Amino acid sequence: MQRLIIKGGKRLGGELTVQGAKNSALPILAACVLASGEVRLSNIPALSDVYAAIRIMNSLGVKTRFSNGVVTADASDISQVSVEEELMRRMRSSIVFLGAVLARTGECRLSFPGGCELGPRPIDMHLRALRQMGVVINEKHGELICESPHGIRGAVINLPFPSVGATENIMLCAALAEGETVINNAAREPEIDDLGRFLNKMGARVIGGSSGTVRIKGVKKLHGCEYSVMPDRICAATFMSAAAAAGGEIVLNGARAADLGAVNEVFRQAGCIVGEDRDRIFFSARTPPRAVRNITTLPYPGFPTDAQAPVMAMLCKAKGTSVVTETIFSSRFRHVDELARMGADIKTEGRTAVITGADKLYGASVVAPDLRGGAALVCAALAADGESCVSNVELIDRGYERIEKTFAALGADIKRENR
């Protein structure tokens, strides 16, 4: 068990380079299964979820190497069509291997995925879409046995909600299907566009990126290529939240301001200065933050649910009262009780939280409830007076590469301890 020891109250300052995006890297790693040739991916973050994806790839017979942010993957001799339950349970994103393995081999066996506890996370939209494409799916004892006796065909799929994972799974399956697939009401997150670009580099025919309607013309074969994964917009939002709460000036190299519209708007309302360059953000919080207008999490381009917890940490120190409504997941306020231990004044009712900013937060012993909730506790601890101990760091490591090193480089007093 590891924990972070943080002595808060120091202003942050300096430059950092934003890591590659976890939520882009994971479906792109699954997409490597589609290629009959070697793929070289750069800007891959060293995260426990990425290692979990690589283990799944290895178990399928994909030859992989990972060092210094570069993954090479060769799925020419893919030999397995099933993924063990233990590997599936490690993360939610394991489910996108379903579309990829089906497209490549015509069959797949796996169990329901794991992931952070954010409330029920069904995969009904994924399965309904794949059935529409000719996949026969039998669920037995928690296992999904999927076959395509008459091949996989393109289809027109109308998603009832723009699910990120379902859109990705359909894109992966459609890339090698017969005919054209159209996904209406597709997710528009920038990671969808990144996946489409990567598929096209392998020879796929995907258009529509993040437009809400994605069209995929199936091809017979995909080849190897080189690709660099987009920067992580949620990490960028987290570092800005920390600087807004603790005060300071930071430069985020590699961050794409265009992906952070709704988030940067909130920081500006809070009184922060957000300067945007093409792939750099200059962020300055010279005065304590102010309360902001109501925030409602929504599919992209709305305010991202993944940034809700870190931004809430900033609002705990903002002068005035702010209201945050979470509409994407039913149980994504588990950081609230932990923030309260640090002196935060937050009242929740259902999916709405009312945050009244406190002049001071105090160091405390807190437990990361999930990945982004854990990152929020780190942001609050950096802004708090005194020492905090954040345990369950393993959950934070799912999405942030050595978070203590990033903040230490910005001048924070933070270290990791083994217990």
Ligand code: EPU
């Ligand atoms: N949903 C269904 N049925 C489905 C699929 C989704 O009801 O078949 C519901 C979910 O239960 C949820 C909502 O739709 O209430 C949104 O789910 P979505 O499928 O869009 O999310 P996801 O693909 O499971 C990805 C990210 C999440 C991020 C969400 C929303 C990855 C690996 N995960 O999850 O990231 O919160 O999109 O943007 O890309 C994180 O990084 O901390 C994280 C949780």
